[in-house]
Amino acid sequence: xxxxxxxxxxxxLLFVGLLxxxxxLQNKPTFFLIGDxxxxxxxxxxxxxxxxxLWGWGHYIWEYMDTSRIKVENDALGGTSSRxxxxxxKLWATVLPKIKAGDYLIIQFGTNDASPVVDxxxxxxxxxxxxxxxxxxxNYLTKQHEVVHSYGWYIRQFVIEAKAKGATxxxxxxxxxxxxxxxxxxxxxxxxxxxxxxxxxxSGAYYIDLNKLICDQYDAEGEDKVKATYYGxxxxxxxxxxxxxxxxxxxxxxxSIPELKLNDYLLNK
Numbered sequence: 001x002x003x004x005x006x007x008x009x010x011x012x013l014l015f016v017g018l019l020x021x022x023x024x025l026q027n028k029p030t031f032f033l034i035g036d037x038x039x040x041x042x043x044x045x046x047x048x049x050x051x052x053x054l055w056g057w058g059h060y061i062w063e064y065m066d067t068s069r070i071k072v073e074n075d076a077l078g079g080t081s082s083r084x085x086x087x088x089x090k091l092w093a094t095v096l097p098k099i100k101a102g103d104y105l106i107i108q109f110g111t112n113d114a115s116p117v118v119d120x121x122x123x124x125x126x127x128x129x130x131x132x133x134x135x136x137x138x139n140y141l142t143k144q145h146e147v148v149h150s151y152g153w154y155i156r157q158f159v160i161e162a163k164a165k166g167a168t169x170x171x172x173x174x175x176x177x178x179x180x181x182x183x184x185x186x187x188x189x190x191x192x193x194x195x196x197x198x199x200x201x202x203s204g205a206y207y208i209d210l211n212k213l214i215c216d217q218y219d220a221e222g223e224d225k226v227k228a229t230y231y232g233x234x235x236x237x238x239x240x241x242x243x244x245x246x247x248x249x250x251x252x253x254x255x256s257i258p259e260l261k262l263n264d265y266l267l268n269k
Contacts, residue, residue, distance in 0.1 A: 030071040031262065032095060032167075033058045034085060034158070035108040037078030038175050038246070041237055044074065054237040057175070057246035063267075064251045070265040073098075081124040082109040082154035087146075092158070101166025104262050106250070107158050108210065110174030110192040111236065113151045126151040130195040130202075151192065152199035159203035168261065171200045172210040172253070175246050176218065178227055178235040185218045185226070187211060206260055208253030214246055 033039055039058040046053025058074040065072055075095050077085065085091045099105065115125040120140045127133055130152025139146045159169045173193035179186045187193070193211050200207040218226045230242030238246065254262055 028069060028071055029102045029104065029265075030073050030098070030100075031061070031065065031104045031106070031265070032099060033061065033072070033074045033076055033106050034092070034095060035076040035106075036080050036085075036111050036174075037076075037237060038111055039076035039108055040074050041078055046240070053239065054232060055240050055243035057238075057243045057250060060244055060247040061250065064247070066265050066267050070104075076108075079112065079122070079124070080109070081112040081115065081126055082151055082158070083113070083126045083148060084122075084124045085109065086154055086157065087142075096161055096165070099162055099165040099167050103165070103167040104170070105158075105162045105167050106170040106172065107155060107205075108172040108174065109155065110151065110188070110196065113192070117148050126154060128191070128195075130156075130198045150195075152195045152202075155196055155199040156203040159200070159205040163204060169203075169205040170208055170254070170260070170262075171196055171205045172208050172250070173197070174211065176211055176215050178231045180223050183219075183223050185215050185223070187215050206257055208250065208256075210246070210249060210253060213249040213253060217245060217249065 035056075035058070038056050040056040041054045044056070044059055046055055056076060058076055061074070062072040075091070077091060080088070080091065112124050113126040114128075115122060117125040117127065117135055118137045119125075123139050123141045127135060127148060127150040129150045131150050132153065133150060135148045137146050137148055155171055159171065162169050173188055173196045176185050176187065188211050193209065197207050197209070230238050230245060232239045251266065254260060254266070257263075
């Protein structure tokens with residue numbers, strides 16, 4: 001083989017290799033996360049550097065994933081509810097088109113859904129429950145007439161639309177707050193936990209009872225330790241240690257569902 005032919009052959013092999021790598025990257029599934037500030041706080045930079053910064057659990061998910069085989073994209077936004085994340089044209093409307101067959105989506109809303117349905121500041125509340133009831137309102141922020149649905153209805157729409165794109169969907173209830181009575185952390189099994197579990201079953205999503213998993217750990221560790229170790233300036237947002245507890249419990253929940261193919265992308269399964 002001549003020197004020129006050898007160079008051409010090597011160049012061709014390199015091109016094929018690069019093309020294969022590009023196709024692999026393009027076909028690599030994505031693990032999407034949507035939710036509120038307990039999933040991604042602020043600009044996802046801790047707001048303040050150091051151990052007292054505020055973090056959402058989605059920040060640490062990538063540490064558990066084989067990112068050479070799956071991409072992690074945290075599209076959560078602080079201050080949102082299931083209603084506002086869906087209605088804001090810069091949020092769900094930009095995430096959904098990116099979802100393709102073979103991708104994964106995890107959803108966690110509820111912390112802000114308990115806000116008023118009608119107010120002049122955030123207009124983010126949803127109707128409590130998982131029913132089909134609606135409330136027509138004049139949204140003071142968007143200046144639009146709006147039909148507001150139940151919390152569960154919004155969750156179901158996320159699931160239905162993502163599954164229609166070929167994604168596997170997981171839903172979680174809101175994580176607990178640093179709120180206690182007689183040494184036991186408050187749970188949401190009779191409210192948002194119940195409604196989101198129903199919505200998951202109705203829409204064909206996997207369900208991880210993240211609230212229960214974290215609450216069980218909190219109760220075992222005790223109120224004093226949890227307050228001193230996992231929270232900073234308020235009862236809703238965790239510092240790094242608290243966010244890592246939530247992340248670990250998300251992974252625990254994923255592992256508890258053997259048929260969930262997302263397990264195949266976990267490190268140290």
